[in-house]
Amino acid sequence: MLARIMRKYKIGAMAIVPLFMFAFAHTAAAQGKAEEGQKIFDVNCAKCHGPDGSGDTPIGKAVGAKDLRAPEALKLTDAQIFTQIDQGKNNMPPFGGTLDKAKIEDLVAYVRVLGKKKAPAKKAG
Numbered sequence: 001m002l003a004r005i006m007r008k009y010k011i012g013a014m015a016i017v018p019l020f021m022f023a024f025a026h027t028a029a030a031q032g033k034a035e036e037g038q039k040i041f042d043v044n045c046a047k048c049h050g051p052d053g054s055g056d057t058p059i060g061k062a063v064g065a066k067d068l069r070a071p072e073a074l075k076l077t078d079a080q081i082f083t084q085i086d087q088g089k090n091n092m093p094p095f096g097g098t099l100d101k102a103k104i105e106d107l108v109a110y111v112r113v114l115g116k117k118k119a120p121a122k123k124a125g
């Protein structure tokens with residue numbers, strides 16, 4: 001679809017890239033701050049999810065904390081991550097009572113940063 005529009009209007013890919021980058025920078029700025037999120041994560045979340053989001057901690061393994069860098073986690077929308085932190089799910093406790101909305105948004109931003117860090121390559125299959 002995009003390729004067809006680009007051909008039709010003779011727009012090069014390089015002309016489109018800065019548009020996306022601008023749109024992304026713009027939305028990111030409107031939301032939580034990942035640096036703040038990291039501090040909150042280390043205090044509240046790392047014991048289960050691990051400082052790297054892997055979930056590879058003794059408690060994390062015991063409760064089945066998910067790898068925040070896994071493909072399923074990357075598919076979650078910001079709103080879904082927010083709700084998960086706010087209300088909890090199964091073995092994950094809700095944080096809505098202890099963390100305010102701004103702090104949860106900072107955490108969402110940080111979960112996104114963790115997600116961008118590559119999980120160790122798994123063997124195919």
Ligand code: HEC
Nearest residue numbers: 044045048063064065066072073081089090091092095107
């Ligand atoms: C007591 C351990 C525990 C703590 C503390 C904890 N989590 Fe979780 N988390 C879990 C478990 C267990 C799941 C899997 C829930 C399920 O779907 O069954 C999970 C799932 C998630 C998911 C969804 C991942 C996916 O792929 O569905 C996100 C996002 C998440 N946690 C973020 C956080 C953040 C941010 C914090 C800190 C505010 C946090 N968690 C604290 C145990 C924990």
